[in-house]
Every structure is written in C-alpha cells, then in structure tokens.
Amino acid sequence: MPVPTTDRSLSQALQQIAAVFDIDALLQQHHDRQSRSAQSQTIDPISEPIASGAALKQEIVRYYQQSEIGYRKYHSQQGSIHMAIDDGTRYEPSGYYTQPKQVAEHVRALQARSVLEVGCGKGFNSRFLAQTFPDVQFLGLDLTPLHVRLASRAARLYENLQFRLGDFNQTGLAANGTDLVFGVDCLCHAASVSAVLTELYRVLRPGGRLTIFDGFRRPGFDRQTSDLQTASQLVEIGMAVPMGFRTVEAWLEAARSLGFTAVETRDRTAGILPTLDRLQALALRFFKHPWRARLLKFWMPPYLIRNSVAGLLMPYTCTLDSGTHSYYQLVLEKSAAPSDR
Template identity: 35%
Template structure:
C-alpha cells in the first residue's frame, strides 16, 4: 500500500479486519505502549499539532477510510446503508433547509468537503461555504466542486472568519469544534453570523462529567484518543457548548447519540487490532509518518472510550459521549 502524502483519491479498503470480539482495554493499552509508548504520545499534551496531524493523515482520509472521503464517524441506524451512515450528520442539516431561495449554509472544519458537497448537490438553490484551516483540504474540496456552482471553499480558522461570512440559515460543524480554544468566544461569533431563526448544529465528542473519577485505564485511553486525533488540550466537557450557546442568546439543546457510533467504532477497533498484532503491519506503523501512524491508536481505543470495557458495549460505561447539539436564534 502506498502512503505517499500526495496520495490519489482512489478508495482502498485493503486494511485487514481483525476478530469480532473487542480486545480487552488493558491488552489494547499494552499494544499501544509497546509500539508507540503511552508516555511518548501523552507528551504531546497542549502542543499545537493539528496542522501536522491532518497533513500527514490526508492519505488515510482521501484513500482508505471511506469512499466518500468523510473525515468523521459514521452514525449507523437499521434503515441506513453505509453511505447514509456517513452522511447522517449532513442529513440533520438537510432537514433544516427549505425550498426558499437565498438560503446560506456554513460548514466549519469542512475537511475534504464531503458534507458540503453532499448537501450542495441536493439543495441547488442554497449557497454553501466550507471553511477549513488546511489549505490542502480546501484545494482538494474545490477540485471536487467544479460542477457545483452553489458550493465554495475557503481557508480560514475559527478565529479569523471571512468578512462576508454572515447571514447564515445554518452553521454546522462535524467533529471540529473540539479544537476551539474558547467555547464562549466562538459561540458569540456564531450567534452574530446567524440570521433570525437560524441554527447552529454541532456533532462532537465530549468528556463526561466526573471524567477524572472514571477507572484509570479508561481515562488513559481517552487521553490517548484525544492526543492521537490532535485534540491535545482534551475534548470540551459535556455541557460546555450548551452553556456557551445559551449565554450567546441562542436556545440550545443536546442529546447523546453515542449508541449510533457503535458499528463504526467496532469496525475501526477490529482493523486497528489487526494492524497492531500482524508483524507486517506493526512494522509499517513504525515507518509511517508519526501522526498518520497514530490514527491506529485512535482506531483501537475509540470503542472503549465510548462503550467502556465490559463484556457488552454500554454508552453509560464510556468516558466520552458523542453528542448532537442544536441551537436556534430567536426570530425577533
């Protein structure tokens, strides 16, 4: 398999899948320690590695993870096929749009553009803007949007939004606001960008209340998961965004949808297990770019941090919750 950082966009599902039963957490942590060193990974705490992580991980997201180049977890439900599961977050946004002309939608942290492109193709009368910190992501997304005049992509951070980025009916973010430094400051900024009646929609992982009181192995696994997805300051706490959005004048509500991530996380866990136990793949991990290789750690541990270490998956036993947060701006 070619891990060139200039990888093409051809989908490659050749990474092997391991056993059905999840590896016990202590054993999984042993794999991580032997290959990477737990303390070595956790030494990245508070470092700014987001750009390095995504630059090195482009081959994985562009050619391996899924054929649509989504950079987020799939949300499986009985009525959804694989494509529907990967675009379940986008469907929530789609359901908020109407046929009224002149609607505008902003995606924060659009990655390789999958969600914005998916929505733009289905809502030709709505204008979509995707923002991302990584120039490489924006370049690839723009290339794929050549036949979608209602989709555009720009390189920008949360802290430096374009001057014309305002008057939106929906602003959404899928697994990207975990990198925001201040929930309060960004919530105020988003509220100003919304039209009356507009929505902010957030999908992300959050640390549960009492995070430090969970079993040590689970807390360690969560911190490794955070570090290996470049969230080196740690996920925001459960409730932080709801409080910030409410303080910004929006009406906010949230729900845990962790259960919907089970199938996807279980598949990633099985693939990562095979990578750690197969001598050929274990050797390859040592030769790949550091942050790209560490995606195997996130794949191995994500199942445990969300569903615990019991014999059966249980979102209540996990230390991290995957949440959907909705906030609306009143119509005055």
C-alpha cells in the same frame, strides 16, 4: 466484532499500545497543553492563550495532511472524514450521509438561502447539500490547504458551492448574514469553546441555527479508572484533540451565555459504534505484530500512525454504560432579536 467492555481487555489493549508507543511521552504532551491552558489569564476556564491556539491550528493541519492517505484508503473513498451514524449494528457507508441529511432538515425548516460549513474537510457534506438544494448558496471553510484544494475541484460542478481556506474562530464573514452554520467532527479541535461560539453567533442572522455533530467527554471523568482515563487521553491525542474533548454541558453553558437557545441535544453515540468496531478491527491488524508496527512507526508520518491508537481504544471509551466519550448532535438557535455581538 463485539465491543469490549471489561477492564482486563482494556488493560490488554493498553499493553499492545505500550509495545509500540511510549505512552508516558504521549501523555506528557497532553498534560503540558492542559497545563498551559490552566495558566491562561483569561476569564474563560476552557480557553487557550492566543499563541497556544496558533500552535494548535498548525498541529491540526499537520494531522489532516499526514492522515489523508489513511482517511482515503480506510475510511471513505468518497471523501468523508467524519463518523458514520448507522441505525443498525453493522457499519454501512451510507451512514456518512446521516449528518448532512440532518442538516438538510434545518435548511428546509429555516428556508435557508445561505449556509456555512466550518471545518468542511474535503467537502463531502456541502457537496451533498449543494446538489440537494441548487437554489441555496453554500460556503465551506477549512484550515487545511490540502482539503480546500480537493474540495474546490469538485465544487466546479456546482454554481452554488465554494470552498475557502478559513478559520472557524475568524471567518471573515459579515455579521448577521448567514442562515445556517454547521460543523461535523471539527469543533472538538477548538482552542476555546467561547471564542468559536462567539464568532459563529456573530455571523448567524437572528433566528439562525448552528448544528454541531462531535465528540464530547461525559461528566465524571476524574472518577473513572486510571486505565480508562489513560485510554481517553490517548484517543484525544490520536485524533489531534490535544486540549481534550469538552463536555456537552460546557458547550451548552457557553452557548446560553451568548444568547443561543438549545433546540436539540441528541446523544448519537450508539449510532457510531459500528464504525468504531470497524476502526478497531483495522487497528488490531496494525498492532498484531509489534516489531512490524515499530518499524512502520518510524517510516510513516507520526500523525497518520497515531490514528491506530485512537482506533484501538475508542470502542472502550465510547461504551454506552461506562465510557468516557460520547457523540452528540447539538442544534443551537440564535436569539431572534438583533444583536451587536
């Protein structure tokens, strides 16, 4: 189906959501978290207090645990939980391999021997890479115990692959010991951009690289229409990004301050549009009968059901010419000089 772009169609989509969900209540949760962040006494303007960060981690775990059946049934039976990047106008499951294939290029370029995936989910990306590079050691870390259990089952087939319960803010790994770190559709959940980049900079060897695929806000959010701002915040809430997507510029500024150099900054938004069309088609089936949707809302896990909100609205927020969200590939390289960070 075509990507809708008119204000009128966005207004209609918000009306469909309002017939099932209390939009004001969802937005209030979002604003409360933003207010707590603004009141933080830290120097970093995109940081979150430690207590709030811990609560956010618990929320992320609940989101993925409750959403597992939806991801498995409607997203990818092979275990991917990220956006597919397609070359054409049609969604193809092969698009889920775009990200690990891009990471593979950096494994070759660096002649990497040790690779860390943060927010590894059920291990889709690292399994592909471990099979492609049998002489390279791969480690996946994830906050969600269910993900680690599912990923570890498949890891038994590979001697060069293991998964652990872990946090990308505190990996527990040695400094300067990892050739390549990557994260796919996970670092958006970070409570603090500076904190996670500081940790990943620490574990990388001098000259090592960090590859990120993720969603971001475009500049000028405050100048967008009220409907588009509301839709954007609902997408972020529906995807358990309650702190809101940050801009690419915010990530790059924080990275440069630590000593990273941006090797690549590539807008991949056009590539995910076929996936967004598919997700919207699924969401429209949910919202078609509001009375049934309201019943399902009380019967099904809340985080699972909120995915329908993001699914309905993402084609609007990611519209290429006037949207608020984008999807980027960033490649950051650590300074070749030794560092005490």
